[in-house]
Amino acid sequence: MVSYIIRRTLMAIPLLLGITILSFAIIKAAPGGPVSMLMDPSMKPSDREKFEEKYGLNEPVHIQYFKWLGNMAQGDFGNSLIKRGVPVSELIMNRLPNTLLLMLVSTILAAIVAIPFGIYSAMRPYTKIDYTVTVGSFLGVATPNFWFGLMLIMVLSVNLGWFPTGGVSTLNAPFSLWDRIHHLILPAFVLATADMAALTRYTRSSMLDVLKQDYIRTAMSKGFMEKKVVLKHGLRNGMIPIITLFGLMLPSFIGGAAITEKIFAWPGIGSLFIDSAFQRDYPVIMALTVVSAILVVVGNLLADIMYAIFDPRIEY
Amino acid sequence: MTALLELKNLKTHFQRRKTTIPAVDGVDLVINKGETVALVGESGSGKSITSLSIMRLIPSPPGKIVDGEILFNGNDLVKLSDNEMCKIRGNDISMIFQEPMTSLNPVLTIGEQIIEVLMYHQKMSKNAARQKAVEMLELVGFSRAKALIDDYPHRLSGGMRQRVMIAIAMSCNPKLLIADEPTTALDVTIQAQILDLMKELSKKYDTSILLITHDLGVVSEIADRVVVMYCGQVVEEASVDDLFEEPLHPYTNGLMGSIPSLDGDVDRLYSIAGTVPPPEHFPVGCRFAPRCPHAFDRCRNEAPALQRKGSRSVRCFLHDDKEATV
Ligand SMILES: Nc1ncnc2c1ncn2[C@@H]1O[C@H](COP(=O)(O)OP(=O)(O)OP(=O)(O)O)[C@@H](O)[C@H]1O
Ligand code: SF4
Ligand SMILES: [Mg+2]
Numbered sequence: 001m002v003s004y005i006i007r008r009t010l011m012a013i014p015l016l017l018g019i020t021i022l023s024f025a026i027i028k029a030a031p032g033g034p035v036s037m038l039m040d041p042s043m044k045p046s047d048r049e050k051f052e053e054k055y056g057l058n059e060p061v062h063i064q065y066f067k068w069l070g071n072m073a074q075g076d077f078g079n080s081l082i083k084r085g086v087p088v089s090e091l092i093m094n095r096l097p098n099t100l101l102l103m104l105v106s107t108i109l110a111a112i113v114a115i116p117f118g119i120y121s122a123m124r125p126y127t128k129i130d131y132t133v134t135v136g137s138f139l140g141v142a143t144p145n146f147w148f149g150l151m152l153i154m155v156l157s158v159n160l161g162w163f164p165t166g167g168v169s170t171l172n173a174p175f176s177l178w179d180r181i182h183h184l185i186l187p188a189f190v191l192a193t194a195d196m197a198a199l200t201r202y203t204r205s206s207m208l209d210v211l212k213q214d215y216i217r218t219a220m221s222k223g224f225m226e227k228k229v230v231l232k233h234g235l236r237n238g239m240i241p242i243i244t245l246f247g248l249m250l251p252s253f254i255g256g257a258a259i260t261e262k263i264f265a266w267p268g269i270g271s272l273f274i275d276s277a278f279q280r281d282y283p284v285i286m287a288l289t290v291v292s293a294i295l296v297v298v299g300n301l302l303a304d305i306m307y308a309i310f311d312p313r314i315e316y
Numbered sequence: 317m318t319a320l321l322e323l324k325n326l327k328t329h330f331q332r333r334k335t336t337i338p339a340v341d342g343v344d345l346v347i348n349k350g351e352t353v354a355l356v357g358e359s360g361s362g363k364s365i366t367s368l369s370i371m372r373l374i375p376s377p378p379g380k381i382v383d384g385e386i387l388f389n390g391n392d393l394v395k396l397s398d399n400e401m402c403k404i405r406g407n408d409i410s411m412i413f414q415e416p417m418t419s420l421n422p423v424l425t426i427g428e429q430i431i432e433v434l435m436y437h438q439k440m441s442k443n444a445a446r447q448k449a450v451e452m453l454e455l456v457g458f459s460r461a462k463a464l465i466d467d468y469p470h471r472l473s474g475g476m477r478q479r480v481m482i483a484i485a486m487s488c489n490p491k492l493l494i495a496d497e498p499t500t501a502l503d504v505t506i507q508a509q510i511l512d513l514m515k516e517l518s519k520k521y522d523t524s525i526l527l528i529t530h531d532l533g534v535v536s537e538i539a540d541r542v543v544v545m546y547c548g549q550v551v552e553e554a555s556v557d558d559l560f561e562e563p564l565h566p567y568t569n570g571l572m573g574s575i576p577s578l579d580g581d582v583d584r585l586y587s588i589a590g591t592v593p594p595p596e597h598f599p600v601g602c603r604f605a606p607r608c609p610h611a612f613d614r615c616r617n618e619a620p621a622l623q624r625k626g627s628r629s630v631r632c633f634l635h636d637d638k639e640a641t642v
Binding site for chain 2: 222237
């Protein structure tokens with residue numbers, strides 16, 4: 001098992017390098033540039049050259065890449081162009097906990113609702129309850145997060161005043177757990193609905209497939225009650241693809257929340273990404289691109305490893 | 317001999333939209349203590365549905381036992397609650413299936429799949445159940461049972477998995493073992509080993525067996541009595557010796573003709589002309605009439621009843637007492 005993990009990790013390294021080259025190239029190819037963003041019409045061309053020199057933007061592209069890669073390997077993503085002097089790593093580290101909290105809560109929320117519904121739907125397919133769950137989850141999948149989020153803010157926050165309209169906590173107020181939770185509820189709920197819907201569908205189809213299998217009939221013939229058969233014999237098999245799914249969902253933990261974070265003024269990685277993209281804050285964009293790429297690879301790796309742990313048929 | 321299991325006029329029907337599918341349509345069948353009864357008949361004649369009805373494992377909806385009794389030691393299983401039935405299933409009556417490759421749970425160890433039954437029905441402790449599971453695996457012929465118990469099923473061959481299934485089924489000393497084509501998916505040599513094992517265990521534990529099979533060769537080898545099914549009904553029932561010496565029903569006769577001879581004469585394999593009609597289109601009158609070489613007018617209008625003939629029974633007008641001319 002350990003050697004399998006090491007092998008899979010080593011295999012990921014060339015992939016990661018490729019990703020860094022690609023993201024570097026894409027950013028370089030994008031129109032506009034940090035300099036045009038920072039120039040104002042009164043600047044002279046010589047100022048521009050000075051500026052490019054200062055940030056190393058006049059060097060050959062491959063040198064720029066290697067410098068950037070080398071620094072990154074040491075955890076140095078450079079300084080933000082917009083917020084002068086603030087290291088990118090600091091920007092990210094300030095916001096990461098907020099995103100992780102939001103993601104963790106919404107994923108747990110999605111799982112504890114979706115998995116039981118999915119299982120029940122699969123146990124009683126084509127009944128009224130199943131249809132209701134199906135329609136509900138299609139609605140959940142089809143509803144755009146930004147629209148749903150805005151609606152909730154309008155009705156629950158603005159009209160009814162039950163929830164704050166955004167942020168992680170009340171400004172300038174001392175820390176209070178309830179205040180934090182109060183701020184967390186709406187964005188976590190909005191994020192959870194989409195995952196919830198998809199996860200219900202996955203669970204249903206996976207369990208539907210499993211419950212048709214011969215070993216379920218065997219378990220029934222042993223005299224166990226249906227509930228035990230489904231939970232012990234069915235769920236362990238049905239959860240294999242679902243658990244894997246969580247690994248694959250990991251990267252969306254950064255990008256997937258961007259719009260929701262923005263709407264709820266949640267100071268997380270996602271909204272940082274959007275802001276930096278609009279401001280062409282290159283070092284931040286590149287750092288975030290690389291971090292999400294790493295997460296994709298790590299997520300895949302985790303999915304594979306979990307698969308190997310949960311399915312004894314996998315040879316490694 | 318006393319009856320362990322007695323089916324009386326068992327009817328299991330399926331409902332598909334507005335059509336009723338009478339898959340099992342009035343089956344009478346007796347299994348005595350310690351006896352091995354073979355249930356034979358072509359595909360679609362209702363053998364599996366009969367056995368699943370005994371286990372009360374008919375998928376519902378669409379299936380339902382609509383009439384009849386399943387007397388097990390005198391108790392009608394049809395009337396039991398789900399809870400009561402769960403105490404019998406896997407304990408007093410257990411079952412093995414045709415597909416050994418897919419009948420074991422791939423993510424549970426072999427040991428766990430035996431242990432769970434023992435802990436559930438026999439209320440054994442985990443350690444005692446583990447001990448017993450090793451014994452059961454040795455009993456069905458595994459020499460390295462202690463190591464096997466922590467393995468997962470995927471490395472075992474079909475024959476070995478069927479042995480594990482037998483170990484699971486026999487672990488609570490059931491009074492009745494239902495085996496639905498347990499050897500159909502296996503190689504010929506393995507088939508013989510599995511049948512021998514079942515025969516040996518049934519002798520040792522005085523377990524009755526209901527063996528469902530297509531293969532009359534298998535029947536002659538291990539059964540005491542044979543029940544022949546056609547179109548959801550029993551058409552003939554006799555001891556193995558009587559049946560092989562003189563089949564009474566024209567359908568049984570046809571089936572006998574389909575035993576492949578030793579030189580592998582495949583031509584004779586399908587000697588009954590035509591096919592089994594689907595349950596929603598059973599003919600009125602004798603259900604075998606469209607395929608029967610001896611059919612006469614009465615057969616097409618009137619349904620024959622299962623009649624006793626000494627120690628055996630048959631459902632055919634040729635053997636009807638009133639039909640003196642034939
Ligand atoms: N779920 C179901 N819904 C509708 N009809 C069914 C269902 N299951 C079985 N049947 C019907 O019941 C009939 C008998 O099926 P059964 O499986 O008992 O046959 P069998 O004698 O075991 O055949 P085989 O030798 O192929 O296993 C079939 O013809 C089929 O039409
Ligand atoms: S009753 Fe008639 S049709 Fe039916 S099996 Fe006997 S002879 Fe053939
Ligand atoms: Mg069958």
